[in-house]
Amino acid sequence: MKLPLRDRRVSGWLFMLPLVVVNAGVVLVPCLFSIWYSFTDWTGISSRARFVGLKNYANLLDDPEFAGGLVHNVLWTAFFLVVPMAMGLFGAYVLTRIRRFRLLFRTLYFIPYIVASVVNASIWRSILDPDTGIGDLLHINPLGNPDLALWSVEFVNNWAWWGFLVVVFLAAMQGVNPTLYEAAAVDGAGALRQFFSVTLPGIRPTFAFLGLMTVIWSFLAFDYVYILTQGGPAGSTDLLSTVLYRDAFSNLQSGYACAMGVVMALISSVVVTAYLIVRTARKWEI
């Protein structure tokens, strides 16, 4: 029996209902509370919260820790938009060119991504140890040097991340019409030219999407920094998330931390909006 259109719509909504309820409970409602608390002096402990208007947001402008965290987040984002993306593209492109062991390499690249960050970080902390690891061999202490620490944490995080990009890019590259490569080869295009003229345009929506997600995830980065350096030494690896965490749970300034969180969400929103505009204009499907 075929249901009328209206009943089908209703049954569709009914199937969606559990998800909507869960999302409202664990995402929407906390978001709304966070926005409200960002205008208060809430400690995070007490149920009392006094409205303070835009004071928290004004204080952000004056906060050197917030500024430092923001700068580090921008550096972090730039690193992850360039290094792992380039490594992921290169790795995936190389894998499209080989037939044997492709699955093996794909698996090997992907393994660090599925290992818990606390395990990855602990392993790398031992590897970088200045007494027992490569720090001893190279006579450097990457995590103890304020000039090297941020790059070192990024390196460790990238080690776990770029394999994921390889797998996603590889899947996208396998969707590129092979006759385009044949035509390009007939026209005399080499591997490099084929990559830039066929592969990249063919995976552009995936590339743009992963770029977008990289920006969003970069502003949410927390675990590797917290495990490896806790924001140190001397705040040199502090990200907005670690500053926020400290303000919320050590300084008991949860209202202020909420304001920081709202600003982080706004930054991500701007990026998402820009992506959606481009996506609509270019009629991408992803």
Add this chain to the structure above:
Amino acid sequence: MAISRRQLIAGGGALGAGTLLGACGTSAADPHTITIWNNLPDAHQVAYFRRHFAEGYRRSGGRLPVRFTNKPSNTIDRLIQTSLAAGSGPSVIVTPGPSSFVSAYDSAGYLVDLTEYAQRYGWRRKFAAWALAASEVDGRLVTLPTSYETMVFYTNPATLDRLGLEAPGTREEFEHFCAEAKGRGLVPVAAGNADYKGANEWHVGVGLNHAAGPEAVHAALRGETRWTDPVFVDAVEQLASYFKKGWFGGSVDRYLTNGFPAVYRQLANGRAAAMISGSWEFSNLAQYFGKSAGNDADWAWHTVPSLRRGVPTQVWDLAIGQSAGVNTRAGNVAATVDYLDFLTTDKPAIVAGVERVAFEPPPIRITASDFSEAADPRVVRLYAGLSAARSIGYTTWTFFPPTTETYMIDYFENVITGRMSAHEYCAGIQSRFAAERAQGRVPTAPRPDGGLS
């Protein structure tokens, strides 16, 4: 039956609200059980606490059974905060000393006023006066100290024999000690904060109490002088210079990446000449020295040396390592207070815990005669020394307000890495301290020359 979109949204909203309210609802604590969360570092201590301080309460005639859960040290405060904010939490609320979170918990209304119980249970008689004074907020007793500790100077006697050195007592002796050890290729003072950033405040506290001196610290804690006074700036500068010379941890960058196991190993295997830390290390060192570690290494402790002429050579930096209050939402407040009294004043049980699993005792009056012959003489000497102490110092996690304390931890690295001057660091302390002092958040500090009575 057709459901309109409006009905669907209303139904979904009601279901969501119901779920949310169910999740956020106040779960009244069980009136028939006392709950306590603690953060004990090893399995022996957990088992001992469960047997003697949870089940033991009931065996000794306690009113209600006690349910004890051990939580990780690095998350217990967050777990307690979250559960309290959600309207629940354990019956006994523990904090890492009276400085951290106590005033915030009190102003949020989570802590029972224990003042009237002090009279009933005779706590003024049983506890050291300084410890109860530091546990008060606005003149009300809101927590009891469950453990106390002090900073000490650890050595490995075999290493000192090899170097021909003795534990230093004065600044000159300390600087000679460090220069000599460094010159012989050793780390003068094993130290590191990779596992716990809070280690910074141990050293800042040592700098303030032993270089600026307890009289100066006491005056500043009372608001009579400022933290930017030259005596403090010089003390921080002096301490930072020790770090920059590589006397703590081997070098500044090593200090920032050394974990505790590496620090203990350095002291045990003779790669370090000394270690400055708290008396809580007694239990940690056992795994690295002697039979259990498969070596014949031994450790000793001494008082932290005076780092400026005029500062007494024996200053005992006092600290309450843990405070415990009673949750106002506890199902049975009177029974929970009774349990807290058992936990903190049952001297035989407490002394046995100190002897057997190196628990830190509450600051009740414990002397050498309270210990059995089987007790570690180093432990007996510590508490005998503390009970006879004449000059005391002030640890940041007991006598400083919370935001100031957090700043002192976070920004000390800026000083030792040269990103901030000692004066700027002290100015940061002063501005935060003044604000918190105005809010009444500074715990009461006893006189530095009053001893522990």
